[in-house]
Amino acid sequence: MKSSLIAAVLLLLxxxxxxxxxxxxxxxxxxxxxxxxxxxxxxxxxxxxxxxxVFFELGRxxxxxxxxxxxxxxxxxxxxxxxxxxxxxxxLQEANVALGIPPVKQDWRTQVVERVPMDALALAGTALFWxxxxxxxxxxxxxxxxxxxxxxGILFLLFGFSILSVxxxxxPRIALANTAVVLTNGGTSMRxxxxxxxxxxxxxxxxxxxxxxxxxxxxxxxxxxGGAKGWFLTEGIVPLIPPA
Amino acid sequence: xxxxxxxxxxxxxxxxxxFCLRAQEVAVGLSxxxxxxxxxxxxMVTVRGARGADVPQTLSVKGLQISLTGxxxxxxxxxFKMSSTLTYTYLVVPQFEGEFTIPSFDVQIEGKTFRTQAxxxxxxxxxxxxxxxxxxxxxxxxxxxxxxxxxxxAETGEPFFAELILSKKKVYVGEVVPVxxxxxxxxxxxxxxxxxxxxGGEGFTxxxxxxxxxxxxxxxxxxxxxxxxxxxxxxxxAGTLEIPxxxxxxxxxxxxxxxxxxxxxxxxxxxxxxMFTDNRDVTLKTKPMQIEILPLPKDGRPEDFSGAVGKFxxxxxxxxxxxxxxxxxxxxxxxxxQGNFEGMGAPLLTGDEGWRSYPPSDKxxxxxxxxxxxxxxxxxxxxxxxxxxxxxGLRFSFFDPSTGKYSVLTQEPLEVNAKAGGAAPAAAxxxxxxxxxxxxxxxxxxxxxxxxxxxxxxxxxxTSWASLFFRRDFLIANAxxxxxxxxxLLILSIRRFARSRxxxxxxxxxxxxxxxxxxxxxxxxxxxEKARDYIFLRLNAGDDDLAAAARIDSTSLPPEFKASLxxxxxxxxxxxxxAGGAAPxxxxxxxxxxAVLKExxxxxxx
Numbered sequence: 001m002k003s004s005l006i007a008a009v010l011l012l013l014x015x016x017x018x019x020x021x022x023x024x025x026x027x028x029x030x031x032x033x034x035x036x037x038x039x040x041x042x043x044x045x046x047x048x049x050x051x052x053x054v055f056f057e058l059g060r061x062x063x064x065x066x067x068x069x070x071x072x073x074x075x076x077x078x079x080x081x082x083x084x085x086x087x088x089x090x091x092l093q094e095a096n097v098a099l100g101i102p103p104v105k106q107d108w109r110t111q112v113v114e115r116v117p118m119d120a121l122a123l124a125g126t127a128l129f130w131x132x133x134x135x136x137x138x139x140x141x142x143x144x145x146x147x148x149x150x151x152x153g154i155l156f157l158l159f160g161f162s163i164l165s166v167x168x169x170x171x172p173r174i175a176l177a178n179t180a181v182v183l184t185n186g187g188t189s190m191r192x193x194x195x196x197x198x199x200x201x202x203x204x205x206x207x208x209x210x211x212x213x214x215x216x217x218x219x220x221x222x223x224x225x226g227g228a229k230g231w232f233l234t235e236g237i238v239p240l241i242p243p244a
Numbered sequence: 245x246x247x248x249x250x251x252x253x254x255x256x257x258x259x260x261x262x263f264c265l266r267a268q269e270v271a272v273g274l275s276x277x278x279x280x281x282x283x284x285x286x287x288m289v290t291v292r293g294a295r296g297a298d299v300p301q302t303l304s305v306k307g308l309q310i311s312l313t314g315x316x317x318x319x320x321x322x323x324f325k326m327s328s329t330l331t332y333t334y335l336v337v338p339q340f341e342g343e344f345t346i347p348s349f350d351v352q353i354e355g356k357t358f359r360t361q362a363x364x365x366x367x368x369x370x371x372x373x374x375x376x377x378x379x380x381x382x383x384x385x386x387x388x389x390x391x392x393x394x395x396x397x398a399e400t401g402e403p404f405f406a407e408l409i410l411s412k413k414k415v416y417v418g419e420v421v422p423v424x425x426x427x428x429x430x431x432x433x434x435x436x437x438x439x440x441x442x443x444g445g446e447g448f449t450x451x452x453x454x455x456x457x458x459x460x461x462x463x464x465x466x467x468x469x470x471x472x473x474x475x476x477x478x479x480x481x482a483g484t485l486e487i488p489x490x491x492x493x494x495x496x497x498x499x500x501x502x503x504x505x506x507x508x509x510x511x512x513x514x515x516x517x518x519m520f521t522d523n524r525d526v527t528l529k530t531k532p533m534q535i536e537i538l539p540l541p542k543d544g545r546p547e548d549f550s551g552a553v554g555k556f557x558x559x560x561x562x563x564x565x566x567x568x569x570x571x572x573x574x575x576x577x578x579x580x581x582q583g584n585f586e587g588m589g590a591p592l593l594t595g596d597e598g599w600r601s602y603p604p605s606d607k608x609x610x611x612x613x614x615x616x617x618x619x620x621x622x623x624x625x626x627x628x629x630x631x632x633x634x635x636x637g638l639r640f641s642f643f644d645p646s647t648g649k650y651s652v653l654t655q656e657p658l659e660v661n662a663k664a665g666g667a668a669p670a671a672a673x674x675x676x677x678x679x680x681x682x683x684x685x686x687x688x689x690x691x692x693x694x695x696x697x698x699x700x701x702x703x704x705x706x707t708s709w710a711s712l713f714f715r716r717d718f719l720i721a722n723a724x725x726x727x728x729x730x731x732x733l734l735i736l737s738i739r740r741f742a743r744s745r746x747x748x749x750x751x752x753x754x755x756x757x758x759x760x761x762x763x764x765x766x767x768x769x770x771x772x773e774k775a776r777d778y779i780f781l782r783l784n785a786g787d788d789d790l791a792a793a794a795r796i797d798s799t800s801l802p803p804e805f806k807a808s809l810x811x812x813x814x815x816x817x818x819x820x821x822x823a824g825g826a827a828p829x830x831x832x833x834x835x836x837x838x839a840v841l842k843e844x845x846x847x848x849x850x
Contacts, residue, residue, distance in 0.1 A: 049707040049708060050706075050707060050708065050709055051707060052704065052705040052706075080709075081705040081706050081707070081709075082704050082705025082706070083705070084704075084705070085704070085705065097600065102572065102605075102625035103572050103625060103627060106571070117704075117705075118706075118711070118712070119706060119712045122711075122712045122713065122718075123712070126718075126721075126722065130722075130725045130729070133725075133729055134729065134732070137729065137732055137733055137736065140736075141736040141739070141740055167712075167713075168711075168713060171711045171712075171713075173706070173709060173710065173711040174711050174713070241709050242709065244709070
């Protein structure tokens with residue numbers, strides 16, 4: 001009882017501290033002190049759980065200081081936490097224009113995450129799955145075998161599993177777990193082998209995203225959204241989802 | 245061994261040599277059965293088992309220019325058996341597109357006529373280089389025999405020398421000028437040559453060298469093996485350009501002296517090369533030369549000129565033709581021809597109001613070894629700001645060195661159906677990175693104003709980077725559900741079994757076992773009651789003495805055994821209902837009853 005009380009008090013204090021820092025950051029932003037504002041947002045994110053709103057506001061402050069690539073990174077992070085956060089999407093598009101990153105056609109996963117909250121979808125799928133599982137169990141036992149109960153149970157089971165699968169595939173926190181952003185000034189080069197003098201396959205402008213497949217020393221092996229694979233230096237490559 | 249003995253041995257070898265040669269064979273083959281217009285392929289006639297053959301100097305096929313370019317001989321000796329292979333090489337240069345058949349022709353070997361097989365060659369027009377590539381030296385492909393003007397060094401009869409061939413002496417800044425380095429070695433010289441020549445200098449850039457092409461060439465009556473390397477140079481500033489010497493390292497096996505007193509004899513024998521040689525490391529050098537570099541004229545230079553120098557054509561296509569709001573269309577522009585593709589900027593979009601465009605990606609596909617000829621593809625991603633029925637137009641300017649003037653290529657807008665996009669189409673983490681260098685100067689777009697601060701209150705979403713699937717509470721909840729499901733499965737399974745016939749029988753057997761075991765330890769006053777219960781249970785007679793008695797009578801048990809069972813039931817009545825109670829059973833009596841019940845058990849077990 002005593003320990004629970006202490007934990008609740010600490011949590012409350014944490015929330016209050018964060019609220020203070022974010023409020024301060026917002027005030028600095030309104031006053032045009034964008035760099036200071038960005039620092040305060042970053043401090044807030046270091047101390048507290050991630051928040052789409054704070055990442056968005058951090059991105060906006062960085063954008064004001066001319067750091068489009070870092071701004072785009074934070075807009076992307078805001079969208080990972082809340083894929084339905086339209087202002088972050090618009091801001092990301094504008095940052096991409098500034099960086100010269102072309103847009104791509106939306107795939108079905110993007111359309112799903114923009115319409116349905118992933119956690120709610122996963123919970124609904126889980127509930128349906130277990131309802132189906134228990135219904136199937138009940139159909140086989142006394143007082144008598146129930147065919148309808150079995151069919152309904154199997155349908156619930158399959159439907160719940162399908163929803164869970166969709167949730168797994170679409171959740172950006174899973175889909176983008178190994179994705180990183182190029183923040184190096186002037187971008188970086190993708191090469192055919194992990195050597196400075198090897199053949200250049202592609203240029204990755206600042207703000208480009210890559211899927212990281214493996215690492216060898218100071219080289220990452222990765223894949224571009226277009227499918228091309230190659231090696232690039234680890235310097236300036238920042239994971240989209242911050243490491244724990 | 246005296247000189248006379250050696251002479252005799254070699255005389256015998258010389259006599260036997262022709263008999264050791266293998267049977268004569270003639271084979272023909274092409275270096276490739278597909279080619280592009282202007283791209284030479286080699287036709288090789290291989291003659292085995294002969295030291296000479298008569299082959300035609302040219303072959304007449306409409307659309308193909310075929311001429312004999314050289315001959316090479318190879319001797320091999322295995323286990324004192326000598327074989328020779330003669331290779332006659334023809335150069336086949338396609339003149340136009342189509343399917344061609346090179347007809348069979350006669351090869352004369354020592355009076356015998358051998359007929360070759362016909363061959364097919366498919367020629368595509370992709371290279372866009374009909375006839376001779378303008379700008380390329382005339383002898384970029386293996387040279388005909390004899391080849392034009394003999395190199396000056398050949399006149400002196402040197403065993404090896406080098407030359408640099410440059411097709412033009414006056415070129416423009418940025419113009420790509422193909423060059424060829426040729427390194428000549430007298431056919432009697434064996435050895436190894438370096439993989440690539442060393443060539444470079446200030447004021448110009450050099451393309452990567454092609455792989456060496458080896459051929460035979462007769463120069464002033466002497467046969468030479470020629471290694472030729474192709475590349476291209478581009479001058480970077482106007483003025484007189486000094487082109488330094490190009491060098492190639494080689495380790496040569498120069499003819500050495502034959503044993504003393506046998507010089508005349510060996511010179512008359514077809515002895516394989518290398519039998520008497522001196523190894524020497526040499527460096528072949530071309531002569532330095534000067535060319536004049538002209539500046540690009542300022543007069544008539546288009547405003548959008550981005551540095552392309554050469555001769556080009558432009559084509560464009562758009563896909564998809566119909567897109568919904570916010571989705572990009574891909575405008576693909578193909579610039580093909582000859583020139584400085586590396587220094588070329590992207591075409592300019594014209595009339596692109598109402599479109600949001602992005603710097604294009606580009607990709608170069610060369611159709612020759614040095615990147616002089618080819619096609620460069622630019623891909624623009626365009627998003628409509630307003631509803632659009634046509635793409636922007638295109639404009640591409642270049643300087644044509646052959647005319648000394650600027651040219652402008654234009655492309656009319658293409659039909660497309662694009663809806664104006666409101667929301668951004670890019671999803672989190674999915675924009676495509678440019679796949680190649682951005683060669684075009686791209687104006688830096690001005691960052692658009694960002695949204696007002698209070699939009700942040702619209703944000704919701706998760707407060708964890710971990711997906712729900714990896715969160716502890718979710719995993720615990722699901723694990724609990726799984727445990728509950730399996731527990732329920734277990735309980736229901738047990739209940740189902742208990743209700744089944746097998747389950748009931750198992751339970752009854754247990755009861756019987758317990759009842760029988762209880763007889764041995766029960767109090768004497770209760771003995772007959774337990775014995776009666778056991779009989780009732782064994783016979784499924786319920787709890788009624790009369791019904792049990794009727795059941796005993798209806799069985800097929802022996803009469804005396806039935807009487808024993810009746811007696812047990814009667815004794816139970818006596819002990820229960822007689823006034824004052826009956827006397828408890830003696831030990832013998834208990835043993836007798838247990839024996840009866842054991843027999844009952846045994847009979848029912850059977």
